[in-house]
Amino acid sequence: xxxTGKLINTINKEECKVWFFxxxxxxxxxxxxxxGSFIRLMKQIFEDDFQYIKGIYYNSTMLNVIWALNNAxxxxxxxxxxxxxxxxxxxxxxxxxxxxxxxxxxxxSSGTIVAAQTACYLAGKNRNNVYLHKPFHVxxxxxxxxxxxxxxxxxxxxQKEGLIGKIIHEEVQFEGDSSFGVGGLTRMEAYxxxxxxxxxxxxxxxxxxxxxxxHPEKGHIHRKRSQMxxxxxxxxxxxxIKHKLAGEYYRDxxxxxxxxxxx
Numbered sequence: 704x705x706x707t708g709k710l711i712n713t714i715n716k717e718e719c720k721v722w723f724f725x726x727x728x729x730x731x732x733x734x735x736x737x738x739g740s741f742i743r744l745m746k747q748i749f750e751d752d753f754q755y756i757k758g759i760y761y762n763s764t765m766l767n768v769i770w771a772l773n774n775a776x777x778x779x780x781x782x783x784x785x786x787x788x789x790x791x792x793x794x795x796x797x798x799x800x801x802x803x804x805x806x807x808x809x810x811x812s813s814g815t816i817v818a819a820q821t822a823c824y825l826a827g828k829n830r831n832n833v834y835l836h837k838p839f840h841v842x843x844x845x846x847x848x849x850x851x852x853x854x855x856x857x858x859x860x861x862q863k864e865g866l867i868g869k870i871i872h873e874e875v876q877f878e879g880d881s882s883f884g885v886g887g888l889t890r891m892e893a894y895x896x897x898x899x900x901x902x903x904x905x906x907x908x909x910x911x912x913x914x915x916x917x918h919p920e921k922g923h924i925h926r927k928r929s930q931m932x933x934x935x936x937x938x939x940x941x942x943x944i945k946h947k948l949a950g951e952y953y954r955d956x957x958x959x960x961x962x963x964x965x966x
Contacts (some may be wrong), residue, residue: 712889716952719805721745722795723755726845727767728813731757738811740935744964748943748956754798756817759790771813772893774820776887777853782824792820796834806839807948809938815846816886819854827862838868840948844938847871849884869948874941936961 723745725738734742745753761767770787776886782788800806810818822841829835829955841858848855861867899908942948943957 707780715950717805718803719752719949719952720800721749721753721807721809724810724814724818725755726814727764728790737934741938744935744939744960747960748953756791756794759787768813771847772897773890775816775847775893778823778857779820786818788820788824791817792824796933800835805837809842811844813847815843815848819826819848819858823857826866829866836867838867841867842871842942851885852888936964
């Protein structure tokens with residue numbers, strides 16, 4: 704019985720692991736409001752079966768963004784030599800996931816590029832069920848990834864092969880967020896988009912405010928919404944309640960935890 708009086712059926716509990724790739728302006732122990740709230744709530748729902756990627760990012764927001772811009776267009780040709788990708792995968796598989804685990808990769812902002820690259824790397828290595836016997840899910844929130852890019856198309860290709868399950872992308876974007884898909888199809892396009900977001904007054908594609916503007920009312924919508932803790936609840940609702948990616952048991956736990964937040 705959960706705190707709202709609803710009976711949770713433990714018989715339907717799936718073996719599940721959820722990993723989260725935060726955005727560039729979050730660190731191992733310091734987060735914006737969205738990320739901090741998401742981690743806190745997911746820990747309540749999954750306990751030790753929820754983890755977030757840490758210890759692999761650069762110590763500079765700018766360097767993390769640059770990495771994302773450089774790698775948003777196509778799968779990295781040799782991910783073993785890319786620290787962010789290889790170490791992210793190592794974190795995931797070193798936690799002792801069993802072949803029957805339902806793995807869910809979640810991500811936000813520039814973390815969506817690291818997540819997408821890691822997902823492609825894992826899918827390619829898992830063709831013979833080396834790690835997992837069932838498809839894993841990929842969720843890209845407030846994403847820099849363009850759906851026309853070779854990287855996104857590779858995710859869809861792995862999905863068609865049965866290696867990736869659900870891909871949730873557009874459904875978890877901010878309406879009116881001009882940074883969506885900023886990674887483009889080429890590096891040149893990615894940097895052109897990035898400079899347009901930063902200096903919209905000199906851009907034919909973007910309008911103000913600047914992406915650097917973090918004012919709570921007048922700032923860029925992407926930056927403003929990262930400081931809204933209630934967005935974590937909306938994200939969880941989409942993943943665990945609407946789509947039930949972790950099964951009925953965790954759907955019920957999510958409903959209970961979110962109900963307590965509202966009250």
